[in-house]
Amino acid sequence: MRINETERDALYKVIFSRRDVRRDFIPEPIPDEVVERILMAGHHAPSVGFMQPWDFILVTDPNTKQAIKAGYQAASAESAEQFAADKQQTYKSFKLEGIMEAPLGICVTCDRQRNGPVVIGRTIKPEMDLYSTVCAIQNMWLAARAENLGFGWVSIIHDEVLRDTLDIPEEIEIIGYLCLGYVSKFNDKPELEQFGWxxxxDINSLIHRGKWSQK
Structure with missing residues (x-):
């Protein structure tokens, strides 16, 4: 199962051109087989103890999206107050979601009880199942980019809104709400970098050689 140079370069191109998309969604429908490929990419993420703790809730109903959008708006207003006064207006000027514009929303959850209370790899770090589910989201993100689809993570929303709107049981952890759809363009740089936020x-400042104190 050797990866050739062309395949390797394609992977790095996808990684470096991945973007958190909040705008520029277009109403073009996503073929079912494309959605299935993206979900299958998520389902093939690494998972601690091979427990595969994720579930995917697909959201297309406009009324459901509107309820989620209202939850985002309330959380965003709450979040703005946490920034220093000189940054609040800049924060408010950003478009940080595409809930209504994206044809498809996906809520990704983590069932922490799947396969029982004792799981290989969780005996010392029980949060590893949460990290595994984040790996599934990253796989989906890269797969979406490879399909030329925009993909955005809406993190500015309280879990209770998603739990109530999507009828998610209390024992299930909510990891993320994602917006998926074709876009008119992909930015050369991440928006927050582009806007100077x-x-x-510099990666060289983040690499430690052997010990934390040795950069």
Missing amino acids: LPRE
């Missing part, structure tokens, strides 16, 4: 860190 934060720069990309």
Whole structure:
């Protein structure tokens, strides 16, 4: 199962051109087989103890999306107050979701009881199942980019809104609400970098050689 150079380069192209898409969605429907490929990519993510703790709730109903959008708007207003006064207006100017514009929303959850209370790899770090589910989302994100689909993670929303709107049981953890759809363009840089909110860190300052104190 050797990866050739062309395949390797394609993977890196997908990784470096991946974007958190919040705008520029277009109403073109996503073929079912494309959605299935993206979900299958998520389902093939690494998972601790091979427990595969994820579930995927597909959201297309406009009324359901509107309820989620209202939850986002309330959470965004709450979030704005946490920034320093000189940054609040900049924060409010950002478009940080595409809930109504994206043809498909996907809520990804984690069932922490799947396969029983004792799972290989969770005996010392019980949160590993949560990290596994995040790996599934990353797989979906890269698969979506490879399909030329925009993909955005809406993190500014309270779990209770998604739980109530999507009828998610209390014992199930909510990991993320994702917006998926074709877009008119992909930005050359992540939006927050492009707008000057934060720069990309120099990777050389993040690498430690052997010990934390040795950069």
